[in-house]
Every structure is written in structure tokens, then in C-alpha cells.
Amino acid sequence: MSESQLTGAEALILMLEKIGIEIIFGIPGGSAIPLYDAMYKVRKNMKFVLARHEQNAAHMADGYARATGKPAAVLVTSGPGATNTVTGIMTAHMDSIPMIVITGQSVRAMLGKGGFQEADIFNLTMPIVKHSYLMKNANDLPRVMREAYHIATTGRPGPVLIDVPKDVGTDLCTVSLDGDLDLPGYNPKPRSFSTETLDKIAAALAKSKRPVIIAGHGAALANADKALREFAEFMQIPVASTLLGKGVFPDSHPLSLEGLGMHGTAYANRALVECDLMIAVGARLDDRILGVPSMFCRNAVKIHIDIDDAEFGKLVQLDIRCHGDAKEVLEELQPRLQKGDTAEWLETLAGYKKKWPLSYSRRGGMHPPQVIDALTKLTGGRAIVATDVGQHQMWAWQFYKCDRPWKFISSGGAGTMGFGLPAALGAQFGRPDDLVVAIVGDGGFQMTMSELATAAIHKLPVKVFIMNNHYLGMVRQWQDMFYDERYSGVDLEGNPDFVQLAKAYGILGLNLKRMADIPKVLKRALEHPGPVVVNVEVAKHAEVYPMVPPGKPLEETVLEHPKRKKGRPRKTAAKTAAKV
Amino acid sequence: MNRSMPTHNLSIFVANRPGALVRIAQAFSRRGFNIESLVVSPGARSGFSRMTITAKGDDAGLDQIIMQCSKLVDVLACRKHTDEEVVARELALVKLAVNSAERGEVLQIADHFRAKTVDFSDTSIVLEATGGSEKLDAMVELLRKFKIVELVRTGKVIMARGEKAT
Ligand SMILES: Cc1ncc(C[n+]2csc(CCOP(=O)(O)OP(=O)(O)O)c2C)c(N)n1
Numbered sequence: 001m002s003e004s005q006l007t008g009a010e011a012l013i014l015m016l017e018k019i020g021i022e023i024i025f026g027i028p029g030g031s032a033i034p035l036y037d038a039m040y041k042v043r044k045n046m047k048f049v050l051a052r053h054e055q056n057a058a059h060m061a062d063g064y065a066r067a068t069g070k071p072a073a074v075l076v077t078s079g080p081g082a083t084n085t086v087t088g089i090m091t092a093h094m095d096s097i098p099m100i101v102i103t104g105q106s107v108r109a110m111l112g113k114g115g116f117q118e119a120d121i122f123n124l125t126m127p128i129v130k131h132s133y134l135m136k137n138a139n140d141l142p143r144v145m146r147e148a149y150h151i152a153t154t155g156r157p158g159p160v161l162i163d164v165p166k167d168v169g170t171d172l173c174t175v176s177l178d179g180d181l182d183l184p185g186y187n188p189k190p191r192s193f194s195t196e197t198l199d200k201i202a203a204a205l206a207k208s209k210r211p212v213i214i215a216g217h218g219a220a221l222a223n224a225d226k227a228l229r230e231f232a233e234f235m236q237i238p239v240a241s242t243l244l245g246k247g248v249f250p251d252s253h254p255l256s257l258e259g260l261g262m263h264g265t266a267y268a269n270r271a272l273v274e275c276d277l278m279i280a281v282g283a284r285l286d287d288r289i290l291g292v293p294s295m296f297c298r299n300a301v302k303i304h305i306d307i308d309d310a311e312f313g314k315l316v317q318l319d320i321r322c323h324g325d326a327k328e329v330l331e332e333l334q335p336r337l338q339k340g341d342t343a344e345w346l347e348t349l350a351g352y353k354k355k356w357p358l359s360y361s362r363r364g365g366m367h368p369p370q371v372i373d374a375l376t377k378l379t380g381g382r383a384i385v386a387t388d389v390g391q392h393q394m395w396a397w398q399f400y401k402c403d404r405p406w407k408f409i410s411s412g413g414a415g416t417m418g419f420g421l422p423a424a425l426g427a428q429f430g431r432p433d434d435l436v437v438a439i440v441g442d443g444g445f446q447m448t449m450s451e452l453a454t455a456a457i458h459k460l461p462v463k464v465f466i467m468n469n470h471y472l473g474m475v476r477q478w479q480d481m482f483y484d485e486r487y488s489g490v491d492l493e494g495n496p497d498f499v500q501l502a503k504a505y506g507i508l509g510l511n512l513k514r515m516a517d518i519p520k521v522l523k524r525a526l527e528h529p530g531p532v533v534v535n536v537e538v539a540k541h542a543e544v545y546p547m548v549p550p551g552k553p554l555e556e557t558v559l560e561h562p563k564r565k566k567g568r569p570r571k572t573a574a575k576t577a578a579k580v
Numbered sequence: 581m582n583r584s585m586p587t588h589n590l591s592i593f594v595a596n597r598p599g600a601l602v603r604i605a606q607a608f609s610r611r612g613f614n615i616e617s618l619v620v621s622p623g624a625r626s627g628f629s630r631m632t633i634t635a636k637g638d639d640a641g642l643d644q645i646i647m648q649c650s651k652l653v654d655v656l657a658c659r660k661h662t663d664e665e666v667v668a669r670e671l672a673l674v675k676l677a678v679n680s681a682e683r684g685e686v687l688q689i690a691d692h693f694r695a696k697t698v699d700f701s702d703t704s705i706v707l708e709a710t711g712g713s714e715k716l717d718a719m720v721e722l723l724r725k726f727k728i729v730e731l732v733r734t735g736k737v738i739m740a741r742g743e744k745a746t
């Protein structure tokens with residue numbers, strides 16, 4: 001077929017292939033039929049995965065990108081098909097994940113007239129995309145597809161949406177597919193730090209006796225893990241990681257303080273309280289890690305390295321802003337560094353690690369940390385772990401130990417329940433040879449569990465562990481701690497039999513009900529060649545600690561659940577609890 | 581609360597693409613900034629627009645908005661300017677209901693502010709005035725003792741003095 005005879009839809013599909021998209025997730029519908037027809041006709045190597053819900057399609061594309069660093073495409077119809085992707089797009093946007101979302105749209109003449117399945121998805125999604133297009137002309141498609149990929153993957157990555165009216169898809173596209181980008185306002189490599197900035201950072205570091213590094217997702221996205229490690233080791237600076245920064249600095253490294261913030265380790269939080277210098281590398285310092293922003297690292301010189309200068313000074317007053325790619329900054333900083341003396345500081349922190357190790361309650365049955373611990377041991381931390389959102393997520397962050405970036409997949413900024421399963425499936429599509437594990441809650445799993453069909457059809461050997469506490473556990477924990485145990489809307493009575501459910505999809509289902517069975521059942525699950533769903537019956541009442549209560553500074557990290565006097569409500573639980 | 585906040589002049593140079601204006605407006609509205617005036621006009625280069633925005637709010641908030649706007653794909657430059665750095669002009673049209681007895685004083689005021697009479701009837705008069713916003717404020721204030729039927733102002737347009745970019 002000569003290119004001059006292509007329809008817009010065919011050009012779009014060919015362009016997806018040309019720009020390097022390897023997989024498309026989606027669900028068709030009236031306005032998207034030309035696009036699906038084009039896929040039928042001209043698709044060559046790209047894989048297509050029929051999702052069960054458009055939100056899941058977006059989460060699968062997201063998980064694929066988080067495991068591979070490469071964007072996937074989402075292809076849905078107009079109206080409800082498009083609006084169903086909104087949660088998935090927002091989840092990707094909050095966590096800087098590249099994604100190409102293509103939505104079918106009513107024909108051009110019908111735009112704005114409220115025709116069947118018309119939703120103004122271009123305007124609806126504007127605040128949650130990195131950029132977006134409403135196509136008016138089939139001849140713009142080749143350029144726009146190229147631009148979309150370029151924008152999604154460079155600088156601070158993010159989702160790009162392209163809304164394609166049905167008749168733009170059926171019009172002929174008569175221009176070359178090799179056209180140029182036209183992005184006069186876009187800077188793919190934002191960078192404005194100067195050598196003076198680097199000198200200032202080096203000087204501050206040389207003076208510091210108690211420095212801490214915060215490693216964030218940006219460090220992973222910039223592939224700065226090696227540079228970060230060299231920096232930390234050379235300077236002997238301890239490293240705390242954000243949820244999305246997990247693995248960019250090895251959990252097992254002696255300098256690692258692991259996670260920080262609301263459910264971070266007590267030693268990481270204490271280190272931030274006592275430090276005299278904080279240097280954030282690709283971490284946007286959001287409210288979940290700051291405690292009270294004005295009290296965060298109060299006595300420290302605060303340095304922030306980020307590729308997005310709009311993140312500077314949002315919540316925290318900074319001393320030095322360094323605008324650029326994390327890897328480039330660290331590499332250019334390296335020759336300016338003088339070794340500091342942190343021996344005493346590291347000794348103090350070692351004491352804190354001993355004093356306040358991560359722990360969990362052991363009352364009332366099996367606890368997720370026990371399962372997750374065993375998982376670390378069995379996998380050697382080499383599995384890709386995707387989580388859902390809730391208590392199990394925080395425990396997975398705390399207790400699954402991993403030493404590499406791109407291995408821990410979790411919805412951070414958005415905290416989207418239902419993310420875990422589809423994200424794990426997406427990751428498995430991208431990394432077919434890796435072991436992919438999903439750790440999900442019984443609540444969140446039920447939001448997107450229809451995607452078990454995808455696991456079954458594509459024989460994706462994802463191991464799904466449902467931490468079944470029969471509660472919306474994280475919300476219950478808040479109601480327990482801060483609302484005097486007024487449990488409101490958190491009891492998940494009516495949970496299905498997840499083992500039977502798995503079987504209904506032709507998937508192996510296992511029960512794990514006793515602590516003693518953990519090694520046996522885990523081994524069975526991990527060794528099974530196909531997908532597995534494990535229903536893990538865990539203690540119904542268990543809380544994630546440490547915890548920084550909302551509105552409190554990191555100084556007030558609570559270590560364990562306060563003892564409750566019989567008959568008396570646990571008034572403002574945090575007050576009576578042991579603290580860091 | 582906004583009233584005591586300083587007024588800022590912002591100039592944004594933007595590729596003329598659908599949605600660009602909405603994206604910029606969203607950066608303001610998301611942070612609770614009120615746009616006082618907004619002027620969009622074709623730039624010197626074809627395919628590009630110049631937006632002049634005046635808005636009230638705290639400095640830190642505005643700096644956030646500037647960074648947020650600057651990183652929009654369609655935005656080439658977004659700069660903040662103090663009143664001293666720029667020439668600023670605005671145009672106003674004022675329609676007054678005046679009888680013949682009042683007309684003389686109205687024309688006197690118009691003359692003082694170098695406003696032109698652009699429409700004239702037995703019962704009404706339309707004045708056109710240009711200048712700095714304060715000058716227009718003063719003129720409108722003086723005209724208030726007559727019956728102002730309609731008032732339209734373009735909002736401020738600004739240009740940096742000397743060789744500085746706007
Ligand atoms: C889509 C969505 N709805 C609601 C919430 C609020 N929320 C956060 S955690 C949580 C409970 C999650 O329960 P479950 O999936 O069972 O996990 P658990 O906390 O019990 O481990 C809820 C409802 C959310 N984060 N996302």
C-alpha cells in the first residue's frame with residue numbers, strides 16, 4: 001500500500017509502530033472503529049491487548065512503562081470509553097509516567113453538539129496530561145504522533161492524549177510519515193543549573209556533619225542510580241527513599257535508611273529531624289513525606305535537584321535549587337566534591353536502626369509483613385513487585401527489599417486503588433522473563449479484578465497475593481487512630497471466594513491461612529508456570545507503623561499502636577503512643 | 581484578601597494552538613488566582629500569540645504559576661514585569677447618557693484626558709481614551725457623576741522598555 005493512500009487511522013497506527021510503540025491496550029467502540037479497522041489492516045509487530053475496562057487499559061500501559069521505561073499506547077472509544085481512562089491518566093501523570101492515549105471522538109461536525117457518546121475529553125483531561133491534541137486534520141497525524149512520543153518520553157515524562165474524531169480517521173492522510181516536529185515552546189532537556197550552583201552544593205556538603213540524601217523517582221527516571229550510589233558512597237551520606245524512589249538506592253546498602261515520611265522508617269524520619277543538610281534528588285517533596293512542611297528539616301540546608309523547576313519551593317523553602325537531569329547533575333558534581341566527615345553521624349543513625357527497627361504486630365493471626373518478608377527471601381528481591389493502595393502497599397514498601405530501580409511499581413502521587421493488578425500485568429507484558437508479583441488488598445483488587453481475564457488469555461504468569469483483611473484496612477486504621485474507632489464504610493463483608501473466582505477465570509487459586517504454610521504456599525505459587533491468585537487471610541485488625549499522623553511533623557513519628565484502656569476510647573491515639 | 585495583594589504584569593509568548601489559552605487559565609484558577617485582565621493578540625511572528633495578563637496574588641504563588649506556565653508545551657516564554665520596566669497602555673470606551681446641559685462638562689473632562697468622541701447623539705456620547713490604567717481609572721471616576729451606560733476596557737498591554745524582552 002503506498003503511503004499516499006492511507007487513511008488518517010492507518011497513518012496513526014503506522015506511526016505508532018514507527019515511533020516505537022510495542023503494545024496497545026484498549027477497548028473499541030463506535031468512534032474508534034476506524035482506528036481498530038486500521039489496526040486490523042496495517043498493524044505489523046505491535047501487540048494488542050483487549051482490556052476489560054479502559055481504566056485497566058491505562059494502568060496496564062502504566063505498569064508496562066514503569067517496568068521498561070518505554071511508553072505503551074491506550075486506544076479507546078469516545079465518551080465513556082474516554083472518560084474511563086481518566087483515573088489511569090491521572091495516575092500516570094502524578095507519577096511522571098510516559099503514555100500515549102488515543103481516544104476516538106465524534107465526527108468533527110458533531111463536536112460540541114452533545115451527540116451520542118461525545119465527551120470533551122480534550123478539555124476534561126487538560127490538567128492531568130503533559131500535553132494533548134484534538135485532531136482536526138488527518139494530515140497533522142504523522143507530526144502529532146511523533147510529537148506525542150517525544151513529549152511523553154523526554155524531560156519529566158508524562159501522558160499525552162490525542163483525541164481523534166472519527167472522520168479524521170477516515171479522511172486520507174496524504175503527507176509523508178517522516179515529517180518533522182513543530183514544538184517551538186518545548187524543551188526536552190530542561191537544565192539551567194550553573195557551575196556556581198554545583199560549587200555551592202559542594203561547599204555546603206563539605207561543611208555538613210549530618211547530611212541526608214532523599215532519593216526520588218526522578219533519580220530512577222534519569223537512570224541516576226549508579227551516579228547516586230557513587231555520590232552517597234564517596235561522601236558517606238545516608239539515603240532515604242521515597243515510595244517511588246524505592247530501589248534506586250539499594251535497600252540492603254549500609255547507607256540506606258529505606259523509606260521516609262508518613263510510613264517511613266523511624267530512623268529515616270529521625271535522620272531528617274536531626275540532619276544539618278538535606279539534598280533531594282528527583283523527589284518532589286510532597287506532603288506525604290514532609291509531615292509539617294514548615295518544620296521539615298528545620299535546621300538543615302535544603303538542596304533540591306529536579307528536572308522540573310515548577311517543583312522548587314512548592315512546600316519547602318529551599319536554600320539551593322538545582323534545575324537539571326539528576327544524573328547529569330550528580331556526574332558534574334562529583335569532581336567538585338570533598339570527602340566530608342560523617343562517621344559520627346552514621347554511628348548515631350546505626351544506633352537508631354538498632355533502637356527502632358521496622359516491626360509489626362503479631363497478634364490476631366497472620367500479618368502481611370510475614371508474607372512479604374518470605375517473598376523477599378524466596379525471590380532474592382529480584383521480582384518486580386506491583387502493589388495496590390492501602391496498608392498492604394505500605395507494608396510492601398517497608399518489607400519487600402529490593403536493590404534495583406524499575407522493580408517496585410506503586411501508585412504514589414495518586415494513590416489509586418485498583419492499580420496493582422493491571423499494573424502488574426502491564427509489567428509482565430514488558431518484562432516477559434521476569435517474575436512479576438502483585439501485592440494487593442481485598443478492596444482494591446475488586447476494583448479491577450476483571451483483568452484476570454487478560455492474565456488468563458495471555459498466560460501472564462503474574463503471582464497475585466491478596467492481603468485479605470476483609471477491610472478497607474488503611475481507612476479503618478485512620479478511623480481507629482483518629483476517629484475513636486468509629487468504623488464507617490470500611491467493612492468489606494461480601495468478599496467473594498477469591499480462590500473460586502480465580503478458578504472461574506481458569507487461573508490457579510490458592511489459600512494461605514496459616515503462618516506455618518507461608519513457605520509452602522509461596523513456593524507453590526512462584527513455581528507455578530501460569531498466573532496464580534493467592535488469597536492470604538491476614539489479621540483483620542493490624543496497623544501500619546511507624547506512622548506520622550496527618551498534620552504532625554516527622555518528630556512525632558509514632559512507633560507502635562497505643563495500648564487501649566478497656567472501656568475507654570483511644571482518644572487521639574497518637575498522643576499516648578511511643579514516639580521517635 | 582486578594583484586594584491587598586500586589587498586582588502583577590505577566591507577558592506570555594505562546595504558539596497559537598488550540599487549548600493554549602485554557603491551559604494557561606487553568607494554571608491560574610487551580611491556585612485561586614483571579615485574572616484581572618487578559619489580552620491575547622497576534623505576535624510579531626505569525627503562528628504565535630502574545631498574552632498580557634494582570635493578576636492579583638502573593639509573589640510566591642505567582643512564581644509557581646510562572647514556572648507552571650513556562651513548562652507548558654506551547655509556551656515559549658512567560659515573564660513577570662514590574663510597572664517600572666514596561667510601557668503599559670490600555671484603551672477604554674465609555675458610553676454616557678447625557679443631555680445637552682451636561683455635554684459641555686463631559687467634553688471638558690474628555691479633553692483633559694485626551695479622550696476622543698467616537699459617537700455622538702442627542703442623548704448619548706461615546707468616548708475613547710487610551711493611556712495607563714491609572715489615568716483611565718481617574719477619568720472614569722470623574723465621569724461617574726454622569727450616567728455611565730456602558731464601560732469597556734481592553735485590559736493592559738505591556739512592552740518592556742529598551743532592549744529587554746517582554
Ligand atoms: C480509587 C480509590 N478509592 C478510595 C481510596 C481511599 N482508600 C485508600 S486506602 C483504602 C483502603 C484499601 O483497602 P484494601 O484494598 O483492602 O487494602 P488494605 O488497606 O486493607 O491493605 C481506601 C478506601 C483510594 N485510595 N482510591
Ligand SMILES: [Mg+2]
Pocket residue numbers: 390441442443467468469470471472473
Ligand atoms: Mg483490605
